[in-house]
Amino acid sequence: MPDTPTTTRTPAERRRHLSDLATRAVGGVVVTAAAVFLLAPALLTIVLSFSGDDRFNWPPESWGLRQYETLLESTDWLDAIWLSIRIALPVALLSALIAVPAVIAISRSRLPGRALLQAAGVVALIIPVSAFAVAVYGVFVQLKLIGTYVGLVLANTVLAFPLALVVTAAAMSRVPVELELAAMTAGAGRARAWAGITLRLLAPAILAGCVLSFITSFDEAVLINFLGGSGQVTLPKAIFDSVRFGVDPVITAIATLLMVATSLLMLIALRLRRSGR
Amino acid sequence: MTADIALDIQRVSRRFGETVALDEVTLQVARGEFLTLLGPSGSGKTTLLRLIVGFDVPTGGSILLGGRDISRLTPADRSAGMVFQNYALFPHMTVADNVAYGLKLRKWPKERRRERVAEMLELVQLGGYQDRYPRQLSGGQQQRVALARALAYDPEIILMDEPLGALDRALRIEMEAVIRSIHRKLRATMIYVTHDQQEALALSDRIAIMRHGRLVDVGTPERLYEDPGSTFVASFFANANLVDAQLLERRGDGRARVRAVGSEFECRTSGPVLGRPKLALRRRSFRLAEPDGPSIPIRGRVAETLLFGDERQIVLDVPDAGRVVALMEARTSAVLGVGDDVQLHVPRDETVVVGEADPDQGA
Numbered sequence: 214m215p216d217t218p219t220t221t222r223t224p225a226e227r228r229r230h231l232s233d234l235a236t237r238a239v240g241g242v243v244v245t246a247a248a249v250f251l252l253a254p255a256l257l258t259i260v261l262s263f264s265g266d267d268r269f270n271w272p273p274e275s276w277g278l279r280q281y282e283t284l285l286e287s288t289d290w291l292d293a294i295w296l297s298i299r300i301a302l303p304v305a306l307l308s309a310l311i312a313v314p315a316v317i318a319i320s321r322s323r324l325p326g327r328a329l330l331q332a333a334g335v336v337a338l339i340i341p342v343s344a345f346a347v348a349v350y351g352v353f354v355q356l357k358l359i360g361t362y363v364g365l366v367l368a369n370t371v372l373a374f375p376l377a378l379v380v381t382a383a384a385m386s387r388v389p390v391e392l393e394l395a396a397m398t399a400g401a402g403r404a405r406a407w408a409g410i411t412l413r414l415l416a417p418a419i420l421a422g423c424v425l426s427f428i429t430s431f432d433e434a435v436l437i438n439f440l441g442g443s444g445q446v447t448l449p450k451a452i453f454d455s456v457r458f459g460v461d462p463v464i465t466a467i468a469t470l471l472m473v474a475t476s477l478l479m480l481i482a483l484r485l486r487r488s489g490r
Numbered sequence: 491m492t493a494d495i496a497l498d499i500q501r502v503s504r505r506f507g508e509t510v511a512l513d514e515v516t517l518q519v520a521r522g523e524f525l526t527l528l529g530p531s532g533s534g535k536t537t538l539l540r541l542i543v544g545f546d547v548p549t550g551g552s553i554l555l556g557g558r559d560i561s562r563l564t565p566a567d568r569s570a571g572m573v574f575q576n577y578a579l580f581p582h583m584t585v586a587d588n589v590a591y592g593l594k595l596r597k598w599p600k601e602r603r604r605e606r607v608a609e610m611l612e613l614v615q616l617g618g619y620q621d622r623y624p625r626q627l628s629g630g631q632q633q634r635v636a637l638a639r640a641l642a643y644d645p646e647i648i649l650m651d652e653p654l655g656a657l658d659r660a661l662r663i664e665m666e667a668v669i670r671s672i673h674r675k676l677r678a679t680m681i682y683v684t685h686d687q688q689e690a691l692a693l694s695d696r697i698a699i700m701r702h703g704r705l706v707d708v709g710t711p712e713r714l715y716e717d718p719g720s721t722f723v724a725s726f727f728a729n730a731n732l733v734d735a736q737l738l739e740r741r742g743d744g745r746a747r748v749r750a751v752g753s754e755f756e757c758r759t760s761g762p763v764l765g766r767p768k769l770a771l772r773r774r775s776f777r778l779a780e781p782d783g784p785s786i787p788i789r790g791r792v793a794e795t796l797l798f799g800d801e802r803q804i805v806l807d808v809p810d811a812g813r814v815v816a817l818m819e820a821r822t823s824a825v826l827g828v829g830d831d832v833q834l835h836v837p838r839d840e841t842v843v844v845g846e847a848d849p850d851q852g853a
Contacts, residue, residue: 389576389578391574391576391578392578392580394543394545394565394572394574394578395572395574395578395579395580395636395639396580396591397544397545397564397565397566398543398544398565398566398568398570398571398572398640398649399566399571399591399592399595399639399640399643400566400592400595400596400643401566401591401595402564402566403564405595410580413582414581414582
C-alpha cells in the first residue's frame, strides 16, 4: 500500500497534539465548574422551596407546598410584589418612550454630539448603583421625593432605560436608512414611511427593551434602600428585611417564583430580538 | 428633442458649507432615454441623483420633471421610482406586498393591485415568487423585485444608484440584460448611476461623465469613445493610454500634425486641446503587423504579459512615452516575450489628440 499516508508523527507534532488535548480537557473542566458554581445555588433554592419545614433545614425533614401557601396568605409579601410590578410597568413604558426618540436622534439625525449622547445614555450601566443611589438621594431629599412612588419610578427609569437604548440601537443599526427612502419615493409621507417601515421593524426590539427594563426595575435592590423611605416596600426590599429579622424559608418560594418569571421574560425578550432580525 | 424632455436639470448646485459637491450642472434627459451618470467616487453623481429623487435639496438651480419644478417637493410628490444598491426591500413584507407598496399608497383596488404585481413580476422574470420573503431570494432576485417595486406605479422617471454594485460579475451581466430588456419594453426614462464604464457601455443611450462635481461631457457611448474631448474622458471612459504629444501644426478641420512616440504624423484632434496635448492610444488598437491604412509605429520593450483568456495584456516600455498597455488577441500575441524589443502598430484613425485640461475648467 504505497499510497496510504503514514501515521507516524514527528516528536514536535506529537507534543502539539498532546498539548491540544490537554488544553481541551482543562477547558472542559473549567466550563463545567463554572456552570456548577453558577447553577448550584439556584437549584438548591428551588429544592428548598419545596421543603415542608418552618425553618431552614438541610436536608428538609418534610416536603410540600407549605412555603408557597405561606406566601399566598401573606399580604405583606403580596403587597411587596404588587408594588414592584406597579413600579416596573411604568419604568418599562418610560424606558421605551425615551429610548426610541434617543435612538432616532443618535442614528438618523445630523445632531452634533450624537456619540456623546449615546455614551451619556449608557452611563447609568457603568457607574456603580450605590454611587448613583447616593447622588439621587441627595437630589430627592431636596425635591421631597424620598419614599414616594413617583420618585421610585423616576430613579428606576434612569437605571433601566439604557438597556432599552442599547437593544433598540442595535436593532436600528440593522434597519438601513434606504428602506425609509424607498418608501418615501414610492409615495409615502415621512411620518408614514417612518411608522410603517422603520418603527414596524424596530417593534420587536422595543418590546424586548421594555421587558429588560421591567426586569431591571423589578429586581432593583439598592436604590430602594436609599429612596424607599419607610413606606415603600418592594419585593427585593421585603426580602432584605425578612433576612435581617431572621431567615424565613418563604423567601425560597419567592426566589423560585422570581427565577421562573425572570427566565420566562428573558426568553420572551430573546425571542423578540431574534424575530426582529 | 425640446418637446420631449422628461427631466430638465438647470444649473443645479449643491454646497455643503465650503465644499461644492455639485457645481452648476445642466443636463436634459429625453423621454424614454436611458442615461448613465458615470464618474469616480466623489464626482457628484450620487449627489445629483439624491437631488433628483428628493432626498436632498439643491442650493442653487432647479430640476424640472415633465415641465414641473420638483426641486423643492418631497420625494413622495415627485413621481420617481428608485432602486438602491442594497435593494432596500421591506424585509417584513412578501415580494407581492413590496411590489404593491406604491400601489397601496395610491389606493389602487385590491384586484387591480394583484394583477399589476403579477404583471410586474413577469416583467422582471420572477413570476410565481409573490409569496416569498426578501430573505429567501438571492441578491439578483432581490434587485429584480426592487426594480418591479419602482416600476409598478408607473413613475415618470426611474433612478438607479449602482444597483448592480453588490452582485458578482456573472450576475451583473445577467442583470444588465434584464434591465436592457425592461427598458426596451417599457421605454421608461431611466437614470443610472455607476462608476463602472463597462456597465455604462452595456446599458446607456447616453452617458454623462462627471468629475469633481461637474459635468465633463455628455454623449452617446460611440461619440465619447471616438471623440473624448479631454484626457479624463479618454482615460477614465475609454481606458486609453495617454502619451505626451507635440502639436506641430493645427488645421481648421479638426486635424493636426503632431510628434509623438518618436514619429511625426497627422491625426485627429478632439475638443479644444487645452493644456498639454496628449495622444490617446486605446488598448485594443495595437496590431502586430502593419495595417493597410496609415498607422503609427510604436517601438518598445515588453515589460510584462498577462493572459486574460481570449486576450493578452502587453505592457510596453516605450522610450519618451513611458508605459503603454495594449490588449491583443491571445493567440497571435503569444510571440511577444518579456524583454523583447518589438514594434507594434496603431491605425492612425483610431487615435486622437486631446488636451489635458477639461474644456469647462478653462485650463
